[in-house]
Amino acid sequence: MQRIGVFVCHCGTNIAATVDVKAVAEALGHEAGVVISQDYQYMCSESGQNLVKDAIKEHNLSGVVICSCSPRMHENTFRKAAAAAGLNPYMVEIANIREQCSWIHKDIATATEKAVILGRAAIAKVHLNAPLTAGESPVVKRALVIGGGIAGIQTALDIAEAGFDVDIVEKSPTIGGKMAQIDKTFPTLDCAACILTPKMVEASQNEKIHIHSYSEVSDVKGFVGNFSVTIKKKARFVDELKCTGCGLCTEKCPMKKVPNDFNLGLDNKTAIYIPFAQAVPKVATIDPEYCIMKKTGKCGLCSKVCSAGAIDYNQEDKFVEEKYGAIVVATGFNPIKLDKYDEFAYNQCADVVTSLELERLMNAAGPNGGTLLRPSDKTHPHKIVFVQCVGSRCDDSKGKPYCSKICCMYTAKHAMLIREKYPDTEVYVFYIDVRTPGKNFDEFYRRAVEQYNVHYIKGMVGKVTPKADGKIDVQASDLLSNEQLHIDADMVVLAAAIEPDKTARPLATMLTTQMDTNDFFTEAHPKLRPVESATAGIFLSGACQGPKDIPETVAQASAAAAKAIGLLCKNSITCNPCVAHADELMCNGCSSCEKVCPYGAITYQDKEFRMPNRTIAVRRVASVNPAVCQGCGACTVACPSGAMDLNGFSNKQIMAEVDAICK
């Protein structure tokens, strides 16, 4: 028989106003095994904890029941107090008489009755509790950053700065991400390349950072501190180590009609290409869909001109496996496809472009060398209409329900840059709301209006019609003057909503992290744990967690790095002892538990068992890796023979609680 102490907390008036705490203490004092039952105003306070500690020593308690708030709140507090008094911390049980009782009931008599019942259930459980010891698991001192945009680069640089090895896995041939495609950055209008490319070079030269470009994560196993990740290095048909990035192959390649994805298809590239001059790593890549050699087996020009002998047409995808202690997700965003928005004629008219396309059209390294020309006839546009919220804030199947956050600012930037460089160009911006919270942001937008005379019109564009003379008729509403306008525009720029990268969802499945309905990764707590996922050891950096501009992305990237560093600094982490284990004599090897385990903690092994008449039988039984098991309990429910049990939450204990409640 256990010697149990019961401690009932008033929680000020939180509990005591609805539950007669003295009556609860009195009633529970009569339960079998209870040797002391007390109430106190604030059990979590120092003097409250001392009450528990003293009682453990004085009455030689072997189990403790605290009737208080949710175990999420103070279970740890009381476990520590018990441990300090020499009691195994897993001999403490919490009866939640606040969230599950006093806060949701009004009638004192019934609430008190329920509190007593909850207390009885906890006592019944403690009777069956056994001391548990938490194990330790080592931490691999290496981090993985998935995604090599500005978020991933910043996170990697910060982790490397702290002295830990870090790998970046980037799916395209170069790191840099969206920021590499951007011309200028708000609100200071400094050139994106001038601030990004030094960071890219820094990342490539840092001996702690290893970049896997043109690679993808194909499998993730393991758990916090000890992830095992398979990285697929896609065949680029060029030996990374030999290629010097001289670019001679790209000059000689006869296949020059490959849509240039870096310039969003606004111009063409060759079948062997380096995405842009400042690419990191500066290594050529062959697109096998267009390469004449890969398709017909005849050509081989690039191989002939390559003095380094780097071209390897027979290269195959390679898989490498690495161990990591922490993983940071930085998969970023993309603008949505505008196929469904026929009213804006995006697919019909070359001069209707997205804002990201405009970035390339205005970029000195873009298809027009930095001169803004209409894609259709390469003439200067004199009237440009910007449309905001295309696909953002939508409550329909076409768009996204959220505000994409960055469009108001980049549209103001575009408008200003155009007015600055081409003062003869008239710029109209149709807005629903101008949202510019942020340091120096609203001032920036006001400058566009007041200093650069950009015409901001409260309203929306309803119809865009390309006309025979090359002009574009923009039909829009001006809500403040209550008019319908027709603007004869030369170009239309659509601020397309942004969405998480398509690789995010399969990655979330591999990492067993949560996503919201829009495929943004969910943070562990929206306010207090914004850069951690709910899965231990997985951190979130940049726009994969929600729409973000560059300053915010960099801030979050460094925050995620700090959290990862905090983990990598530890030599080992304490494991949860409340893990599952299989009773091998009852297990029939059916694999039900293995199938439901979200962490891959269960394997099967063939074991010899002594059978009647001195025979030996080999049976297939389940075996749980306690370091991987997170104690979710799914296997215990799935097991048809009742062989699976969870330490600290055994089937017997749960049934004892239910019995106590139903008594």
Added chain:
Amino acid sequence: MNNNLQEQIIRSGDLNVLKCMRCGKCSATCPSYDEMEYHPHQFVYMVEKGNIQPLLNSESLYKCLTCFACVERCPRGVEPAKVVEAVRLAAVRKQDGNHLTADKIPAMLDEDLPQQAIVTALRKYAK
């Protein structure tokens, strides 16, 4: 402000005018815009505010082509054409102000013609 009328219109049209974020795309897309005294976005706003009498008295009710361009393009699913239709229905259902006497109507009825068409017609070409 006419609460009962507002409620009746919202219910009869199964409207959700509160979803409107005031972007004005309905009025931007409307082919009848210049013909209308009150524009689609104003219909939505005025029904939301309960300011319905001016709409009932306006020819705008009959200028809506019911082409549903606004319904198709509204990013919030407000369905402005349905708002106009609901107000139109309220006008049709209104007592008095008819331009035919009740005894003249039976002669106009035929099997193929919905009754409501006649009622709507005499409203539409009134005054």
